[in-house]
Amino acid sequence: xxxxxxxxxxxxxxxxxxxxxxxxxxxxxxxxxxxxxxxxxxxxxxxxxxxxxxxxxxxxxxxxxxxxxxxxxxxxxxxxxxxxxxxxxxxxxxxxxxxxxxxxxxxxxxxxxxxxxxxxxxxxxxxxxxxxxxxxxxxxxxxxxxxxxxxx
Amino acid sequence: xxxxxxxxxxxxxxxxxxxxxxxxxxxxxxxxxxxxxxxxxxxxxxxxxxxxxxxxxxxxxxxxxxxxxxxxxxxxxxxxxxxxxxxxxxxxxxxxxxxxxxxxxxxxxxxxxxxxxxxxxxxxxxxxxxxxxxxxxxxxxxxxxxxxxxxxxxxxxxxxxxxxxxxxxxxxx
Ligand SMILES: [Zn+2]
Numbered sequence: 001x002x003x004x005x006x007x008x009x010x011x012x013x014x015x016x017x018x019x020x021x022x023x024x025x026x027x028x029x030x031x032x033x034x035x036x037x038x039x040x041x042x043x044x045x046x047x048x049x050x051x052x053x054x055x056x057x058x059x060x061x062x063x064x065x066x067x068x069x070x071x072x073x074x075x076x077x078x079x080x081x082x083x084x085x086x087x088x089x090x091x092x093x094x095x096x097x098x099x100x101x102x103x104x105x106x107x108x109x110x111x112x113x114x115x116x117x118x119x120x121x122x123x124x125x126x127x128x129x130x131x132x133x134x135x136x137x138x139x140x141x142x143x144x145x146x147x148x149x150x151x152x
Numbered sequence: 153x154x155x156x157x158x159x160x161x162x163x164x165x166x167x168x169x170x171x172x173x174x175x176x177x178x179x180x181x182x183x184x185x186x187x188x189x190x191x192x193x194x195x196x197x198x199x200x201x202x203x204x205x206x207x208x209x210x211x212x213x214x215x216x217x218x219x220x221x222x223x224x225x226x227x228x229x230x231x232x233x234x235x236x237x238x239x240x241x242x243x244x245x246x247x248x249x250x251x252x253x254x255x256x257x258x259x260x261x262x263x264x265x266x267x268x269x270x271x272x273x274x275x276x277x278x279x280x281x282x283x284x285x286x287x288x289x290x291x292x293x294x295x296x297x298x299x300x301x302x303x304x305x306x307x308x309x310x311x312x313x314x315x316x317x318x319x320x321x322x323x324x325x
């Protein structure tokens with residue numbers, strides 16, 4: 001390479017943040033680690049998943065923790081044909097809003113349906129957790145949701 | 153639920169209270185022709201700057217143009233291996249990923265022949281003995297470990313010359 005030519009290099013900038021999750025999201029993450037999906041009851045009686053510390057409609061404290069799922073309904077979705085390194089799957093998947101059974105709000109996560117022609121709004125899906133030994137209390141403890149009655 | 157059986161053990165771990173959320177940016181860096189000449193100089197154990205054809209200022213590393221005159225800097229200038237500490241700070245605070253033992257000194261070093269300083273690590277001197285005007289020299293990595301990166305400069309250290317007169321570097325603070 002002639003000396004006048006410009007150099008080129010790959011760089012990585014990284015900050016190792018850790019955040020305190022608080023009692024409500026902490027309960028949700030503890031549930032994920034334990035293989036359970038948890039929501040919280042809002043002041044109007046609706047079940048919010050993922051849970052919040054305050055009811056988004058009234059601002060009141062939310063109440064009891066409620067187990068939801070493991071199945072749910074796809075409310076909307078977008079297909080990702082070429083996953084990026086940070087995505088939850090290294091093969092094509094859908095980002096989907098999933099309203100879990102017993103919940104009144106939708107959770108955003110990946111659906112592994114095997115193709116965009118095998119997923120439709122209104123489809124029923126169910127959670128697929130990572131193996132217990134790999135779960136740490138993170139959204140990534142959910143590997144993906146899969147079509148109910150058999151993955152693609 | 154399918155995983156219920158293997159969750160009993162996980163329940164003994166206690167509640168989750170923190171979440172690791174690293175922020176990462178992977179990017180490709182192209183330093184440009186002028187900075188590439190500086191970096192290739194480092195690969196040879198040399199500081200290479202560039203002189204403005206209009207005002208005569210020597211920039212290191214050069215960005216390829218003079219910020220005052222807006223004209224390209226085309227003349228390469230090899231600078232000395234020695235310079236003057238213009239300002240400095242002593243780092244006493246530990247932080248994640250720290251690779252140097254505290255306390256350590258970060259200084260602005262004005263290389264002889266240059267009209268702009270750059271930041272360098274100062275070693276081989278107790279942190280409380282650093283001072284403005286101190287004369288320092290670059291210590292390089294072993295020749296077979298030189299790369300086109302500032303990592304080729306291990307640090308600067310006092311070279312034993314008398315301190316530079318304040319008048320000689322007051323324009324560079
Ligand atoms: Zn100039």
